[in-house]
Amino acid sequence: MSLPLSSSSDLAMRKDLVRLRMEMNRQQILYHSQPLAHPFRRLSGIVGMGSRHDHSDTHHSGKGPLMIAATVALALFGKRLGKLGKLARLGITLYPLARRLRH
Template identity: 40%
Template sequence: MSLPEIGQNLSRREMRKALIRLRMEMHRQEIRHESQQLLLPLQRVRGMGQNFQQGLGIKHAPLWGMAGVTLLGFLTGKGAKGGGIGGLTRLVRLGTSLVPLIKLAMQGSSRKP
């Protein structure tokens, strides 16, 4: 925003208007600065997440994260009430839920020379 020109022959009313415009511009800049300061930690976290994925060379990091959570859920979760079949059922569920991820990993490793 361009600042108003203040000359020697301005009336009192025009001087007040110019002063108010200057104050409004100062408040806009303060708000802009404060909002940038508030968003800085969020931008740092986003940058760290992207740098972490790029540094490890993981293309499908969210998919791998979901696979890890699923694996932990199946291994540490409580089975259905019943006998020894609950463990076998849990492993079958784990295998069927991880098939797409395993296929993706196999395709990714076969593409690399």
């Protein structure tokens, strides 16, 4: 078992430690609950409708609505397409890189 506390300073340190642990746990819960509390923030950032998305060509990631639709379609039906599906997935993966090299 633990030893009894010998002085009030030990007790104060223990209380501070418990407070810090509780605050850390509260911050972790808050951090991990954000995607559950606001699920459309991440989606709007991906699609490009978010307020933090910059529409200049230098920061454009190439993830337009058509690109996202193609990625979803290949994720769902790519295995059925065989080698063509593999090539299409490779093309979608390399497209942003080729676009950046072009600019």
